[in-house]
Amino acid sequence: MNVQQEKPELVHVVGIGADGAAGLSPTARSIVDSAEVLFGSSRQLGLVPGAAGRRVVWPSPLLPALPGLLAEHADRSICVLASGDPMFYGIGATLVKLLGPDRVRIVAHPSSLSLACARIGWPVQETAVVSLVGRPVELLHPRVQPGNRLLVLSSDGSTPHDVAALLRERGYGPSSMTVLSDLGGEDEQRITSTADGWEESSVGPLNVIAIECRPAPDARVLPTTPGLPDDAFEHDGQITKLEVRAVTLARLAPTPGQLLWDVGAGAGSIAIEWMRSDPSCRAVAVEHRDDRAQRITANAAALGVPGLQVVTGAVPRALDGLDEPDAIFVGGGGTAPGVLEACWAALRPGGRLVVNAVTLELEALVADWYRRVGGELVRISVERAAPIGGFTGWRPSMPVTQWVVSKR
Ligand SMILES: C[S@@+](CC[C@H](N)C(=O)[O-])C[C@H]1O[C@@H](n2cnc3c(N)ncnc32)[C@H](O)[C@@H]1O
Known part of the structure; x- marks a missing residue:
């Protein structure tokens, strides 16, 4: 899919954290401040109250509307706000696919993966990532393996509850779960428990879950190689x-x-x-x-x-x-x-x-x-x-x- 524009401008995509404008680099800050149009969720736009550009809140569903929105503002300088690293399960990847890499300039911020690993001392490269954003919790199953370290991108505040239930059902109740919410913000919070001991039905909606998979002694281990029982x-x-x-x-x-x-x-x-x-x-x-x-x-x-x-x-x-x-x-x-x-x-x-x-x-x-x-x-x-x-x-x-x- 290609968006036809009379005068193609670079689309800037700026990653922003829960600490808002204060956490932006000088480069990111000047792109945000000088943009004629700012796109983002209402939460993201609320993080940059001082920016003067026209604000456009993403519609829902976003994907079908995206080409039209960009074409509508093609003759203005556009800045898209994204959470964390725009290329990590973010709008940056979508825009590059839509417009091609030459028309998009990404200014990255640390991802929720980097922030979570920094908080709990896990090497990023040894941490498997599963996104449950708008996706079924069952996607976790193949990654639930003894000793595996997983970072789950939550869909909302009830995801940790659903993940704990899945781990228990699979016989992985002893697994440790650390739920990190509002990383980098004033309200940052961390809750640590086992899946067996998890009690919260809901936490802050902006959260990720770090899981260290531990099977109970009688748990059935299912490998990822073909030839399951x-x-x-x-x-x-x-x-x-x-x-x-x-x-x-x-x-x-x-x-x-x-x-x-x-x-x-x-x-x-x-x-x-x-x-x-x-x-x-x-x-x-x-x-x-x-x-x-x-x-x-x-x-x-x-x-x-x-x-x-x-x-x-x-x-x-x-x-x-x-x-x-x-x-x-x-x-x-x-x-x-x-x-x-x-x-x-x-x-x-x-x-x-x-x-x-x-x-x-x-x-x-x-x-x-x-x-x-x-x-x-x-x-x-x-x-x-x-x-x-x-x-x-x-x-x-x-x-x-x-x-x-x-x-x-
Ligand atoms: C669509 S993904 C985008 C990830 C983002 N591009 C990044 O670099 O972290 C959204 C996921 O990140 C989580 N998330 C975003 N900001 C967060 C924060 N400040 N603290 C904890 N989790 C956050 C959300 O809960 C969701 O699971």
Whole structure:
């Protein structure tokens, strides 16, 4: 998206802390004071009472209005106020995306991450950040790992309460939580507790939460590598089992930012593990049965990827209009007429297709595709030791024929 302007001016973006104008550098101060138009939230604009420029309070929702607002004031010098570092989950990044880096000049202030780490003595580079601003608390799940240090950007004053509840439910009640509110301001406050001991239902709305994750002795630790235990998912038997799932994810080969279609998603385990591989990975789970689709949504939230898109419908029609995938997994519905054709057609060059066949019918189809377009055919057999009377023997699972192919 590009904003057309007759006379493009630099847009200045000035980071401001809770200490307001007093905490601005001389450069930032002179940009604010000389701007003809100041944009910001009413709280941010209230921090610079002396500035003479015309004040414009951001509308809600902001994003759709932004290009029009900038175009309206294109012939004036514009200063946008941002909290802390404008490039850290801030409006600065949005403006650079909209206008390009040459049209935006950022004047940074310490971020809430830097201020929080300074207060509690954590190295910034060893602190993982999760933003819950306008996003579901379940996003925390993949980061809740023993010993992990997390800084959570809160949505509002009730976020610490919700985070404590999530940690307790996961068996991480002993984790320490330090809630830092109004950092840098006169009303700066710090509350420290464990998730088990957290009692406040609400704190100041401007807060971040520093968490040191500690599991209770009986907590279940779920790694971020593929191959979670089958019972980490709710399922009705329609699930790609642990060993085959781990191999399948290796073949699908997710890299950051990529999109997967999980066709015939069952319990959603492939799509969920794809998304757990990196917070920027996206997936669409396509499932024709409504009860399974609901289960996929619940599994996605419980395992920390609430952004998984679930499409309820029969393939191939349900694939119409989906964003172009980087990889496709067919775990169900592969024998329905036109499904493999639709998947192959949807893949961009370099995209990967993995089909797991357990029936002779799908195996026959896959063998024909393999003959025509190539790839690799692999047979995976898994046997598990199980009791036989008073002894132990190997119980085989149904073998899986896996076809893996990259489109040229
Ligand atoms: C959209 S993000 C923007 C982050 C900002 N760009 C920065 O550098 O800190 C807003 C998050 O920062 C937190 N935040 C902003 N100012 C804060 C302050 N003075 N003290 C504590 N948290 C603050 C908010 O509570 C929210 O979680």
